[in-house]
Amino acid sequence: MSASPVAVLVFTILWGVVGIVLPFLVPKGPNRGILQAILILTAATCWLFWLCCYMAQMNPLIGPKLENTTLLLIAREWGKEVTS
Template structure:
């Protein structure tokens, strides 16, 4: 599980730098506030999207587990000819 934490911390630091540190260095001008907001929102949404994808892979949703008798019955009823 240590690798999971290092990946999570690494990506959090990466997007934290983009969302917290880079807005500080935005060039001065009339649109500086908008540029800072864009950087912060981009970092927050990209991090959240990455987190959702990462967590979905940790605990994937799988289909129902059917035993062999049920699968054969379904195949017979649907004319799939599993063992002919």
Template sequence: MGAAFFPILFFTALWGAVGIGMPIMTPNGPHQNLIRCILMLTAACCWLFWLCCYMAQMNPLIGPKIKRDALAMIAKSWSGNTLRDA
């Protein structure tokens, strides 16, 4: 299972709008540069966090722990064989 194109495109566009579009619309004032910096850092960090979580779901490091008895029942019901027969 690989990455789907639409979620990556959607969230990249969303956080790109926050990081590029919103700093352009900041009002003039003494803290304009600070607000722009905050918006760009927020967008970059949120996008990176989302990307790491999305990629971690594609190849999880920790899988479910199934007991041997349950595994034998699953193998028997799915294939008709037991673990000893395989």
């Protein structure tokens, strides 16, 4: 399983707009710098969180736990008879 370039591109563009374009559209005021920093940090952290969750699904650390009888049944059905 590999990463879908379309999904990575779409979410990168989405968070890129939030972190790069929207800070320029913040109206002038006493808190403009804070709002710009909030938008940039939000975009960076949300994109990083999404990327980590997305990549973690490609190679999960924990797999399904199967009973021995289930494993023997799967082996028999797939033509790899297990002899003990």
